[in-house]
Amino acid sequence: MSEMQGAGLFGPSPLGVLNVGLSGFAGAVEAAGGRVSPVAWRPPAGADPDRAWRLAVALADAEVDAANATAVAAFLAADPVLVDVSSAASVIPALGDGARRLLHAGPPIDYAAMCGPMQGALVGAVLFEGWAADPDAAAALLRDGAVATEPCHHHGAVGPMAGVVSPSMPMWVVEDRSSGRRSFSSLNEGLGAVLRFGANGPEVLDRLAWMRDELGPVLASTLGVTRSGEAGGLPLRPIMAQALHMGDEVHNRNAAATGLLLRRLLPDLLASGAPVASLGRVATFIGGNDHFFLNLSMAACKAMLRAAEGVPHSTMVTTMARNGVQFGIRVSGGGDRWFEATAPVVDGLFFPGFGPQDAAADLGDSAITETAGLGGFAMAAAPAIAQFVGGTPADAVANSRRMQRIGIDRNPAFTLPPLGFASTVAGIDVRRVLDGGVLPVINTGIAHRAAGVGQIGAGITTAPMGCFLAAFDALFPASRS
């Protein structure tokens, strides 16, 4: 029997009381000169008492803490560098084996169950690859399984919105210098009628062809020049860090980062040997798209998070992605399993003539930025984003501060000026999401529910609790006693 120490129970200093539950008990303590730390308690762990107890045990599990430290260290050590642009077929084995296969955003889903924009984008990709002559024939191939579909995330890739990748599309190639591992994302098409929102008309296919035939090759030559420089490529973290100080959160706002990218690439673009007319079209395309950097931001985040995958017992979230029907997460200690819940509808600002009734549910792999502590987590850096939901810069700051509560650690590479240059979150801890009920905030575009209409707004949503509950139950199963 150990001796009761009573440390701090009685003593010279006034008693400090952590009040968990009835707020009415606080007044008597304060009136007597005591300090009260209030907890605005709500039932944790999905309001399931058995899970709440398992959570309390898991929160004190040193093995989990150690695993999370390992996962976060790998995440922080990853150094994503842009090294190339190359066809998907040449860098993703599953798209280069001659099989008719396409990639899409989010967790796995059958074609028939997909949302309109994703179906439209896949049809467009089948047409783009020349596997079918018209949309009906393309849809039939997809329905019958003659063209297979798999998540981008299963192949080290990410894509915004529908996230559709086909073999001949040019891909950003981002190498993690600490592991040599390469991650990929498609190139951003711009706004308007675009494949990622499910549009698949001639204008869309023509643009994709131009990207394949001119933009991709010019960027490939440009990066060839860049690779020959000291860094052997273009390190992406410094651009992202600088953009955070210029009003971007590198998910839904990429204006500064796109400018920085263009500035960095320009000398190599000019040295690439491409004809002047071609350079003009490429520079005009990049300069005309405020979101051009988004896909690079996503590939960089993917590269950093892949480094954290597969650490047994770790509760660090390594993927958050949506397919327009389901929201799925993956967790470092949970292997390749997806933990899913119904994708939420986004609260946001709609373009004139559109409203929530027109919106598809949350869609795209771009929540990889939030998974890496950027996007909604870094909203303080991009106060303009808060306007999407009628908010103020103070709301943006509040969102970022709230997100710090669910972080495992901090990332010294990225800092947020409005938070006194506080570091961004390094790793979302499933346990902490369950404990305080604080859900990851995601900044995102809103797609029309019908294929091809395009973007109809942008706004803010949160990852659904169900994903985190399922992940927790898998890592900390209920005892079968």
Added chain:
Amino acid sequence: MIVRWAVARDCYRDSVALLAVSARLAAAAGVSRASVAMATPANVTAALEAGAVGPVDAGPTDVLVLVVADSEQVAETALADGLAALTATVDHGAAGSGSAPDEPATCIADALAGRPEGRAPSVALISVPGPFAAAEARKALDAGLHVMIFSDNVPVEAEVELKRLGRSRGLLVMGPDCGTSILDGMPLAFANVVRRGPVGLVGASGTGLQEVSTQLDRLGIGVSQLIGTGGRDLSPAVGGSSTVDALRLLGTDPATEVVVVVSKPPDEAVARRVLEVAGSLGKPVVAVLLGADVAAMAPAGVHGATTLAEAALVAAQLAGAPAPACDASGGTDPADTAATSRGDAGGQLDSGQRRWLRGLFSGGTLGYEAQLVLRDLGVTVASNAPAPGSVRLGVGAAPEGHVVVDLGADEFTDGRPHPMIDPATRDRWVAEALEDPTVSVVLLDVVLGHGASGDPVAGLVPLLASRPPGPEVVAHVCGTDADPVPRRIVVDALRRAGVRVAVSNADAAQLAASCLAAQGSRS
């Protein structure tokens, strides 16, 4: 002069942040110049011109730190300092930004995060719904906090586990089902405003502790600490774990000169163990284990008492209370004799008809003590919470004969507030008893203090004042004049409504028994 440089790779900081680091390095003794800048070609050239030994292999995504100092050691220290400042994790925690208000913490971890050393709480008061209370208590213990669990409906296995865990860490677990504590004068949950003084109380009984502490206050003696340990602490499963720990704490507490231990009837083996520890404290101890023969078990130095009021009296004497304050006679308040009795025992009605006692209690231990006092005076009662010698009253059974009801029992509080918080249930029972032609005496308690109803007799007084001649009503008001609702005001209101108010719970039971006897002698 020594010129040294270093590079922080792939590190972006804006010019203001870089200048801040530069200024910090330049301020160090022995440093004549410091430059911290993005390694643009112009800055690299400037560094070479300043005397840096090249080649400087750094690019515009790197930060170049350049130091000119009067010794190698100073230069190296400044460089290390600069690199550390550039790569450090910034964490302002909860104090980060003044531009957004602090959102309330929604879990224990968040409430504790970022609290500076010495400002952290030392005890967690947990009053969440019972099924979740053990998990919150566990988190608080893991954070190094003592825990008081007000919640009830916590499984006993969880209580055992929490107390084992707390003990292994030197932390006290008060509860579950712990209604009251006063730590260094700080009231936690239901507690009366009592003066501070030399008597430390430990108990597994909430209203029992309230009664002893308010009786001490009445006798002019104050309380050092009052530690509730939870209604099940002295059960065989829990084994008195927290009571023993709390006794030891009081044993070493310099503010405590006399110890009182209070309990409803404990398991006998557990009681022996608790009394053994009590006898080893080196301080005088008074034990009131209701229904147990303390005298037969107690080691030397432990004084037994049979009622809560007696325990307070003995403790007050041990603490050196002046003799006049030690009113051993008990009985009713002096003013009570002036109260207009509305009792009609033996009056207009058939004297044989009114003969039963109805005890209607909001304090569980108070009802329990009343049963024992009545038993010892030859009045056998039925109760939903029977003391030894009482008969069990089935749940939902119509009261017959002498009955003492614990209105705070689970069957009355499921989905409803406890009668100490909202006395509506108690008032309904009183109304029924007043209308029952077979009831001779209504005995009740009113418990005051923090957490209790802000107007505990609002429903009762009109009910009693307007009643036709009927049963005698005897009450005890557990509280002090310093309580949020002062005892004096409640007592006066009850007296004006024709209630006989006693000075202690035991005296109220005694008075009720004497009313029964008087009625019997007239029949």
